[in-house]
Amino acid sequence: MLGVPGQVNLDYAATAPCARAAADAVAELLPWYASVHRGAGALSRRCTLAYERARQAVGDFLGTRAGDHVVFTRNTTDALNLLARALPAGTTVVTFGGEHHANLLPWPRGSVRLPVPPDPAGALRALDAALGELRRPDPSGPRSAQQGPPVLVAVTAASNVTGERWPVAELARVARRHGARIAVDAAQLAPHAPVDVAALDVDYLALSGHKLYAPFGAGVLVGRADWLDAAPPYLAGGGATSHVGAATHDVRWATGPARHEAGTPNLLGAVALAAVCTALADADRAALHDAEQALLTRLREGLAALPHVLELRMFGPAAPRVGIVSFVVAGRDSTQVAAELAAAYDIGVRDGLFCAHPLARRLLDEAAARGGRRDLPPTALRASIGLGSTTGHVDRLLAALAALA
Incomplete structure (x- = not known):
């Protein structure tokens, strides 16, 4: 890449x-x-x-x-x-x-x-x-x-x-x-x-x-x-x-x-x-898939371990998925978190409703109910990985979120 x-x-x-x-x-x-x-x-x-x-x-x-x-x-x-x-x-x-x-x-x-x-x-x-x-x-x-x-x-x-x-x-x-x-x-x-x-x-x-x-x-x-x-x-x-x-x-x-x-x-x-x-x-698509899934698991498990971070999902936590995770940091504005990740850590993620407003708003409401939270922001953050992503990239994001949260 x-x-x-x-x-x-x-x-x-x-x-x-x-x-x-x-x-x-x-x-x-x-x-x-x-x-x-x-x-x-x-x-x-x-x-x-x-x-x-x-x-x-x-x-x-x-x-x-x-x-x-x-x-x-x-x-x-x-x-x-x-x-x-x-x-x-x-x-x-x-x-x-x-x-x-x-x-x-x-x-x-x-x-x-x-x-x-x-x-x-x-x-x-x-x-x-x-x-x-x-x-x-x-x-x-x-x-x-x-x-x-x-x-x-x-x-x-x-x-x-x-x-x-x-x-x-x-x-x-x-x-x-x-x-x-x-x-x-x-x-x-x-x-x-x-x-x-x-x-x-x-x-x-x-x-x-x-x-x-x-x-x-x-x-x-x-x-x-x-x-x-x-x-x-x-x-x-x-x-x-x-x-x-x-x-x-x-x-x-x-x-x-x-x-x-x-x-x-x-x-x-x-x-x-x-x-x-x-x-x-x-290319060996099976090998690429396995590598991506390993990174995705590392990312999702790392997010789940962070206090006040909630993942958005439609289906169950074990549903098959590609390398995309959306989440919120309770009590923090998503746009501000994304800006801080970029300015202080050189990490680029997406914030907003991802051109899927009905779905994203529903999932935010469901995350609030599932986590018993009343302090979730109105928009979310999204981290997505691909062929150029590495373990170091995922760990850098997790460390930055831990510091910001």
Whole structure:
């Protein structure tokens, strides 16, 4: 990882540091930088090839199926907004209250937001009941779960607040049983564990390059082609058309990823993201996972040993999770604690509600009740680890919190 010596970065969940593979890929391509899909010269042809190879590499990394589209976007928020624009008329979207704003705000009115469940099994029960109600047959019509407007389930794979993992494959099976599709926000899971669209049997998946060690402004939406090819272009402009005539409405839009990638694409972002995907695909992900889990256990056990520090969680303390922990220091303002950690100890953590306000506020209330505290601040702190994190970083944070608390 690239980084600044002496600084302890424990804010990977917001933006991960740049991987050397991403920086090297960008540096190698920069002398050749030119237009994509728009020129016959050697530079343009090389850049077009690099862009489409990047698309293939990202698709391979995510286990896409034949016929799936890989659409480059700016980030997860952009990708999910694109999908929201592509929904067939009348689609009902079912989400949970534990989502990031990117998976709460883009969906149309009339969407269903289920409460945060007490555990993963509760999520399956709640979704099954909700979809059963939505798919209840009309007594006057054919008794088929496939009847009625489309339904899309939209769920995170790992919480950006607590790091807890959601049972995506099991949720997908519930959705299938009711004839619904499922979209997954993999922004927090993909940097920590393999994600395979085909194995999970999900219809759509979105992620951000800046959380996957490729902070060059690219994200991706992958998934089934039919809704994407039938929808109006996400952006209208050059590159998204196959024909534009003289008349105002004489336009034929492209099919495939180009339909939603109007304008000059983010070549360097796509190439950087693909380089990281390739590097991770070649790495020993199991060993990386074990190392991260050891650091995560050390961090959580250290926080639990500190007086007045309470961890936020949705499920039980043993629920599977990635390297993200949110917590509060009783009697201390979280913004002030974060500022002191930065100023006095060169430690960077996140403070606030983490673009998941409904969930974070609920968890703060639950932490106060669980700990019998009435002096918790209105916002939380979040420490998140990644490939560049070390035991020394975790111990430095714990020692600093002990001094501040």
